[in-house]
Amino acid sequence: MLGEFQSRHGEEFGARMINAADARRICPGLVEDGLRAALWSPHELSVDxxxxxxxxxxxxxxxxxxxxxxxxxxxxxxxxxxxxxxxxxxxxxxxxxxxxxxxxxxxxxxxxxxxLTRCKLQMMRTPAQPGGWRLGPHVAAGLTLLHYKAFEASSTLAALRERMERERPEYLRWGIHVLASQNEAGEVAIGDTHEYGMAVEPFCREDLDQLVLRYLGTFLHLPEPRVAERWMGVYAKSTMxxxxxxxxxxxxxxxxxxxxxxxxxxxxxxxxxxxxxxxxxxxxxxx
CATH class of the missing domain: 3.50.50.60 (FAD/NAD(P)-binding domain)
Structure with missing residues (x-):
């Protein structure tokens, strides 16, 4: 899917495919086992x-x-x-x-x-990583390809969805895809879940946080993985x-x-x- 996206939109977005060795050089926390390649963009920015x-x-x-x-x-x-x-x-x-x-x-x-309806999400943040360790770019993995419309045109999207429905049905049920980004203080933000509906409960669910952390561990290793802060957010989203x-x-x-x-x-x-x-x-x- 990443290669197909790059061939269609890579030049437009300035993104390119890189091999596993280059991916780990840019992002040293990536888990080596199972890593084949990555789609990398040098243009992404974030704010705290x-x-x-x-x-x-x-x-x-x-x-x-x-x-x-x-x-x-x-x-x-x-x-x-x-x-x-x-x-x-x-x-x-x-x-x-x-x-x-x-x-x-x-x-x-x-x-x-x-x-419009409401979407509730759960987020977490680690303490500052020790020794000045830096994550590098923002990081996402396979579940994210199912979440964003940019990847909907992929010819292999259906196959990926079928695989995730078979292997990780609870992730699709709760709209989970996992992103990680680091701020200037060295803290790593991790998320998130997506629960849709007009009635939003103010309570965070530990089982959903654990699903997020479990999936994060399949592709990213943090020197300090302990969660220091948890919060929830709510935003308005179109149902159409x-x-x-x-x-x-x-x-x-x-x-x-x-x-x-x-x-x-x-x-x-x-x-x-x-x-x-x-x-x-x-x-x-x-x-």
Missing amino acids: PRQAIRAIPMYLREGLGVTTVFGALANRVEEGRVELSDGRVIECEVAVVCSGEDFQTLFPREFEDSG GATEYVRSPKPGVWIVNGVGGMGMTLSFGLAQEVWDGVDRGSWEPGA
């Missing part, structure tokens, strides 16, 4: 969400003059105005509602017909295969949501597309 959630508002405020308001809920949005829970009213030409998995506070009727949900429920108001697990990848491009559409008075995907 804990840093980004603080740094982005600061950048917007100090670099672009954006006013940020915390500690108040937008509980009503009309043409030209946003009403906050503390009584303030913000006047505006355009309001863009990006409410994530909160479907009830603003425009609940629109969300009822949106085809769309990569985003963009609607204008009333003049001067836009809803932008439903990017699913690709939000950190697509958000800036989608924001530009939507704002260009606002200027035109309409929006079409990719326009």
